[in-house]
Amino acid sequence: MDWRSNRRLCRRFATSCRSYFLSLFTYFMEITLIRHTTPKIAKGICYGQSDIDIIDTFLEEIKPILKEVPINNLETTYYSSPLLRCKKLAEKLSDTVIYDNRLKELDFGDWELKNWDAINKVELDIWMTDFVNVSATNGESYIGLHARTTDFLSEIVVQNHQKIVIVAHAGVIRSLNAFIKKIPLEKSFDLKLQYGEILKLNY
Template sequence: MEIYIIRHTTPNIEKGICYGQSDLDLADSFPEELKTIKQQIPDSKAYHIKSSPLKRCALLANHLGSHVLFDDRLKELDFGDWEMKAWNDISEEALNPWMKDFVNTKVPNGESYVDLASRVNNFFEDIIQSHDEKDLVIVSHAGPIRAFLSSVLDIPLEKSFHIKIQYGDVFHLEKESNSLKLISEIDLP
């Protein structure tokens, strides 16, 4: 079974805004980014497509196939009270505890990175346990993809931000018996 994990394309939002699970439109660069993504996925195959239900993923997923299954476990980190705030507008008093331990500390009225990793790894465990061998495309966000890849690469969550993930990046994996093997090469410092 071939699996392609894709980060959504560029969202239409100014830099420096915390947007986690906020629903955003896509930037005007979407057609070009879509073309680049499609060039990385063999078009000779039929895929199951699973996606975060957030608009920036759903729009891409719907352009990759006609039947998409949406799964909340693929959503980005829930930034709670910080959603749609400029990072610079979040007080140091609120931000510092999270910055010191973003893996375990929950965002006020949101979730921690451990929470995100747990739901994402649960999603991928379902894939590993599945007897379905049809190839799969997964559309998600940088946070869930990093959390999952940290598990595959056996690196701690706190080091997962060393995994560079750009908008529209595609990661290729293969399911072999009861595990997932990363085919794409990732440069880690």
């Protein structure tokens, strides 16, 4: 074997070693985000942190979710918004759910449980022009929601969970998806989410 062959072998060995050690330090957390099922509320009503129950077809709605999401899996950590419409689904997935207030939906303040048509048009137009930074009267801005959801994510990342399931709301899921995929918040609502929809991400 000549020196050129030896050098090629050494290069291959070094590349293999580098790939191996990089793989040891590359960590991905599997995140399964689930939007709650259909809430029991009339269409056209503004609701965020109001504790709305779910409709009577709940057990039918969750069947596809139960087929796709691991139940009481020892390698999975389960998180949920404490609001009833999320809590009922989370309880079907695990006996050890961790509830976190940072996973609650946007707080619409004085607009909660009002018909959208009954909300002051001037205030509504201002909010719709800049929904990221402007809040509903006595409510929370979307950037505020984003701050708490990303704070939640940053906290659990350092705990080195292998897999996590999060049962939450459309606003929370869009916020986390935007953060992980580096999507501007103004574009985050391009993600359409049906009730009971599942979104899987790696982070």
